[in-house]
Amino acid sequence: xxxxxxxxxxxxxxxxxxxxGGVTALQSxxxxxxxxxFVSLIGPSGCGKSTLLRIxxxxxxxxxxEVVVNGKSARQARLDGDYGIVFQDAVLYDWRTVARxxxxxxxxxxxxxxxxxxxxxxxxxxxxxxxxxNHHPWQLSGGMQQRVAIARALSFSPALLLMDEPFGALDExxxxxxxxxxxxxxxxxxSTVVFVTHSISEAVFLSTRVVVMSRRPGRxxxxxxxxxxxxxxxxxxxxxRFFELVTEVRDRLREGGLDEDRTAPDEGELVGEEAP
Amino acid sequence: xxxxxxxxxxxxxxxxxxxxxxxxxAGLFLAVLAVLWGLWEGFRAFxxxxxxRAGQFVVNDRTMPHLHDIVAQLFxxxxxxxxxxxxxxxxxxLFTAKEAAAGFLLGAxxxxxxxxxxxxxxxxxxxxxxxxxxxxxxxxxxxxPMVVVWVNPRLPPGLRDWGAVAVISAYLTFFPVTINTxxxxxxxxxxxxxxxxxxxxxAWAVLWKLRFPAALPFIFAALKIAAPASVVGAIIGELPxxxxxxxxxxxxxxxxxxxxxxxxxxxxxxxAALLGISFFLAVxxxxxxxxxxxxxxxx
Numbered sequence: 001x002x003x004x005x006x007x008x009x010x011x012x013x014x015x016x017x018x019x020x021g022g023v024t025a026l027q028s029x030x031x032x033x034x035x036x037x038f039v040s041l042i043g044p045s046g047c048g049k050s051t052l053l054r055i056x057x058x059x060x061x062x063x064x065x066e067v068v069v070n071g072k073s074a075r076q077a078r079l080d081g082d083y084g085i086v087f088q089d090a091v092l093y094d095w096r097t098v099a100r101x102x103x104x105x106x107x108x109x110x111x112x113x114x115x116x117x118x119x120x121x122x123x124x125x126x127x128x129x130x131x132x133x134n135h136h137p138w139q140l141s142g143g144m145q146q147r148v149a150i151a152r153a154l155s156f157s158p159a160l161l162l163m164d165e166p167f168g169a170l171d172e173x174x175x176x177x178x179x180x181x182x183x184x185x186x187x188x189x190x191s192t193v194v195f196v197t198h199s200i201s202e203a204v205f206l207s208t209r210v211v212v213m214s215r216r217p218g219r220x221x222x223x224x225x226x227x228x229x230x231x232x233x234x235x236x237x238x239x240x241r242f243f244e245l246v247t248e249v250r251d252r253l254r255e256g257g258l259d260e261d262r263t264a265p266d267e268g269e270l271v272g273e274e275a276p
Numbered sequence: 277x278x279x280x281x282x283x284x285x286x287x288x289x290x291x292x293x294x295x296x297x298x299x300x301x302a303g304l305f306l307a308v309l310a311v312l313w314g315l316w317e318g319f320r321a322f323x324x325x326x327x328x329r330a331g332q333f334v335v336n337d338r339t340m341p342h343l344h345d346i347v348a349q350l351f352x353x354x355x356x357x358x359x360x361x362x363x364x365x366x367x368x369x370l371f372t373a374k375e376a377a378a379g380f381l382l383g384a385x386x387x388x389x390x391x392x393x394x395x396x397x398x399x400x401x402x403x404x405x406x407x408x409x410x411x412x413x414x415x416x417x418x419x420x421p422m423v424v425v426w427v428n429p430r431l432p433p434g435l436r437d438w439g440a441v442a443v444i445s446a447y448l449t450f451f452p453v454t455i456n457t458x459x460x461x462x463x464x465x466x467x468x469x470x471x472x473x474x475x476x477x478x479a480w481a482v483l484w485k486l487r488f489p490a491a492l493p494f495i496f497a498a499l500k501i502a503a504p505a506s507v508v509g510a511i512i513g514e515l516p517x518x519x520x521x522x523x524x525x526x527x528x529x530x531x532x533x534x535x536x537x538x539x540x541x542x543x544x545x546x547x548a549a550l551l552g553i554s555f556f557l558a559v560x561x562x563x564x565x566x567x568x569x570x571x572x573x574x575x
Contacts, residue, residue, distance in 0.1 A: 085470075
């Protein structure tokens with residue numbers, strides 16, 4: 001990670017309010033994400049982390065502030081296909097097979113059939129779904145559906161991958177396996193990832209940096225560098241440094257939560273979540 | 277790969293389940309048919325035994341012919357030394373089917389186009405949908421003669437008469453298709469739209485690759501309503517168009533001779549019903565081929 005290369009995502013004073021003079025969801029967010037980084041946004045429900053991700057993707061307009069993606073405006077970056085996005089639900093098209101779901105963005109980009117088929121084969125290998133190309137989404141488990149969604153997001157090799165709690169709907173076992181797979185895919189694809197989660201252990205395990213956000217209005221409370229060595233494996237979760245970092249992120253979250261009601265129900269869920 | 281193997285196994289089981297399903301359905305169909313036959317004949321027997329009267333209505337061979345008489349009538353000559361009734365009705369059904377099929381296609385295409393146009397704007401919907409609804413509250417019997425007067429003179433000779441009937445049939449067909457097309461196109465998962473936006477997809481790509489496929493189950497639900505309605509529209513349309521060759525003409529004709537041969541009219545109605553059912557089944561078959569959906573979504 002060299003400091004001299006231009007940032008993939010650069011946010012300056014990004015603010016978002018909903019409604020006329022209504023709730024401020026995000027306040028003065030400054031953040032730079034450098035090439036090859038894996039940055040997680042973590043915070044309590046309603047801290048605006050998903051909104052921030054959508055602002056980067058030009059799916060939501062900020063009320064104020066500057067958003068630069070790949071050296072251009074967020075809108076131009078979206079039009080140029082500079083990012084792929086994965087949501088909490090896979091959002092696959094029921095009427096398309098696995099292969100045709102993955103190739104949807106390629107169809108929109110006007111790739112010819114042979115080139116699409118070739119790319120889909122590579123991606124099926126990458127997400128280990130070879131043999132399922134002719135299945136329909138409803139014939140797959142939740143974890144497999146999410147792998148299809150990841151393959152679809154990576155299909156056109158975007159520089160940036162935006163992920164909005166992609167494993168939030170999966171059970172703990174599946175989630176940990178998907179975490180390991182995502183790291184493997186991240187290393188092989190070399191893309192930059194911005195990842196929204198409310199699981200502390202997931203954020204620490206995956207990220208090079210964890211951005212801790214505070215509750216309404218959403219602000220960056222702290223940024224924790226995750227210096228765990230790569231590649232990370234299941235054993236990483238057993239290392240003392242892993243637990244230290246989990247504790248640190250949790251403490252920062254608590255400090256962020258002190259501004260307002262620290263006894264809100266979702267804080268309990270958040271803190272108690274990552275039992276080893 | 278064990279998962280793939282178990283998936284293949286599941287597909288095999290699905291195939292066997294489908295076969296059993298079909299057998300079950302055929303059995304159910306026959307059972308319901310037997311029950312309906314029993315109800316008809318049972319009511320007849322009961323009515324005759326107690327000499328049932330309700331005003332002018334008396335249960336006898338004239339008001340309620342035996343079902344076996346109705347079916348047997350199909351294989352009697354339609355008139356002295358004439359062809360069998362079933363042959364006459366077969367020709368009439370084919371003629372009406374041509375009108376209804378043309379009307380169904382016309383109405384479905386018009387409904388799709390209108391629904392697609394209206395789906396793009398809530399303002400247009402609020403403006404136009406009340407009139408579309410109003411169009412269906414006017415009795416088709418009142419509209420049909422006007423359509424014949426307006427449309428017929430403008431048709432080329434090859435389309436004259438039956439073309440006007442197709443327009444009347446289309447009048448009944450377009451309505452459900454329009455309403456369900458609007459509903460289907462506008463009820464797309466917002467996250468699926470967000471996904472398309474992230475790919476910078478144009479309006480045409482969103483319509484063609486997302487909205488339209490997502491709307492297909494809604495559109496087919498409408499087509500299943502519209503298909504038998506198009507047959508009804510064609511039969512009714514034949515009356516003011518004075519068309520003799522179709523089922524509408526046959527119904528008028530056998531209605532005049534009801535006193536002498538009640539089963540002929542009943543047999544004609546039976547054929548008309550079978551035509552409507554076959555239109556419905558054709559749409560059902562098309563749906564099976566076109567719509568790929570999770571099993572719980574398949575009607």
